[in-house]
Amino acid sequence: MTPQPTAPASGAADLAAGLRPLFAERAGRVDTAGDFPADNLDALRASGLMGLLVPTGYGGGGGGVGDLAEAARIMAGGCLSTAMIWAMHCQQVDALVRHATPELRDELLPRVARGEVYIASVTTEAGKGGRLTSAEAALEHTGATLALHRDAPVVTGGEHADGYLVTMREAPDAPDSRVSLVYADRDLTKTEVYGSWNALGMRGTRSVGMRLSANVPVRNVVGGPGAFRAVATDSMIAVGHIAWAACWLGAAQSAFGQVVSLLRSPNRPRSVDPRSDLTTERLGRTRMDLELVGAYLHQVTAEVARHREQGLSIDTPPVQIHLNTLKVTAAELTYAAVDRLVQLCGLSVGYSKDSAVPLERHLRDLRSAALNYSNDRLLTATGSLALLDRSVRLA
């Protein structure tokens, strides 16, 4: 692997389209074996896409959320696990770009741009489950460094990452709402993998359990001590919801395209009549679901991009509602779309592992969407935020 510090922002979609066939070819094996797609990660490192969101001044692509969404959608059409691995890395990079100390940025971002550093995310914790803005394990101040001991039950790509962004309680005597985000370089971190990732879907993400121990310099605190909530609302939640929605859409869109191509081909299952009202109604509904997610993704991505360009905060009830709606809606509609395709295609094409169209894999993969940051949590949050927006400012 020879990392090439390219400047891919304008060509991110083209680079993603170039990688997609390779990812598609390997997706079945990655899923069956539950293996981390290390070859795909190497290809991503070499492409320059790992540094898409790194500013050009650091040698990165200088891309924005629109470039991210487009590349994620395209790559997910090949392999959803790989696209999510990349999307979550970009989510970490965005947080670093916008909130890391200048020292950490100078040290880390050029390496990210060169494709040398793949960053995994550690937010989930055993006791608190998915609750993002709280933490149990506490940082301990030991002179110039911070000691970090963290149990991390779900870490996508944890075994392969070169660094970790970890949420920790600010100090042993701090309340669990005072969360610090810290960067721990793999070289300086003791890692122990426990448990396996034998999940229904998203098997290539190898989202294993890990124990991390490190002493990190104080400059590695991202966004200031105890101030993770601001990093989450400004960057991690927004970029995560946009990138994940794009990934799920890309997978469902590719499944739909394959089904349409199959129906147009002489190989179509004899039991499916493309002229029947039942078939066309199902196709119509599925297409409409994808249209709605695509349009809303576009709209919310543009809203975040606009706020960023104008230096406006996105920590407002309407924008947070739009971001939550994007995530929940994309999770529900893309899963429903593939579920309907299974019904439309019937047993042999829809349900079999040997089908020419991997609908059963997509179905299992997309089932994770509602869980990967629980839709329930987002729905209740959105309802509360809606009470603060009497004028109902829609996206």
Added chain:
Amino acid sequence: MREAPWPPEFEKLLRANLPLLDADAPLDPGLNLADHGLDSLATVGLLMDLEELLGVTIPDELLEQTSFQDPLAVWQLMASAAGDGAAPA
């Protein structure tokens, strides 16, 4: 002891939303509410309770990230909704 700028009912409601504040600790005007257990979603319930208690309606435009940072900010938010910057009725 200096008198608090707010009525006891206000303090009672606020304290009910601060699980991490000891019952006998003072409610300092600059107390960081988030650090004492007021999470961002709990602020919605608190806001509605305060509106009912004080008979005011806070326009959405007045709500900012800093509106619930400490007791004084909350009290001033209520006061501004009462119209002339004076304490709400």
